[in-house]
Amino acid sequence: METTKNTSGKHRRDGDTYEITSSEIEHYNDLGYLVLKEVLTDYELKDLDYWFDHFISGKEIHQMNKDFCDMSQPYGTPVEEFQLVNAMCPSMYRPELANNIYFRVAQSIASQIYKAGKAEMDYEQFLAKKPSKAGAEFAMHQDLGYWPKTKNTWTATFSLALSDSNIINGCLQVIPGTNKEKELRVHLPKPYNGNEGETMNRDTSHTLVIETNKKDQPIFLPVKRGDVTIHDERIIHGSAGNSSSEWRKTYVMAFRDSETIKQERAMGYTHSHNDKLDWKEVLG
């Protein structure tokens, strides 16, 4: 059903529903990503801004341990040296955030994309790049390279722009079509400057990185505040540092099949960096 003649967001919203077209679903399934404009209004974003700034400024640090971290640097990096600030699973720490307007609208989109089962929210993450931090990069990876092996891997990861995001401040980059590669690329712990030769693992750092090759042609996905990008679990993606004088702010929310989430939880996996897992065992 191709009803979305006027593509502006407000014509596609009806309450908690944001209507997407069959060609957008096809685009997502074929190329592994999608960009949707004006998903939330500025009024709706204001409440999310409050919680985002609350977490990113470290107000819940006392209870978050490794869930408040810099994913571009090893755990234990002093907070004042953070460049890429991450707050994992925020509504686990502040349940008032759960069931917010972003969740409800993203749920409506995930359910339109996924018909083979029930799409449910698996985890959330706040991600902020400080201004003028060239090192605030998100190393190229496939999300599945990070996660325990599950029978069904279907995932739609939503990134809501809370600030405009562009090439200068390190917007998301994807390599279209890599979602169709049969094998996952090899993911290795990221070596850090000054730590060459030091063994990094899932206890010392969250960051894994793949080697890209000459054929890999990333494209940038610049977005405006209120827009959303969606990427699947196999597409190669990442982002560069922030060379601008403004923050880049993103609210990530991932949806997976309800049975997959049950399987993850049975392994003790919630996507919190504080989960205790035997990674050799769960990666399969």
Ligand SMILES: O=C(O)CCC(=O)C(=O)O
């Ligand atoms: O938005 C970014 O810079 C990267 C986020 C990312 O890699 C992810 O959500 O999987």
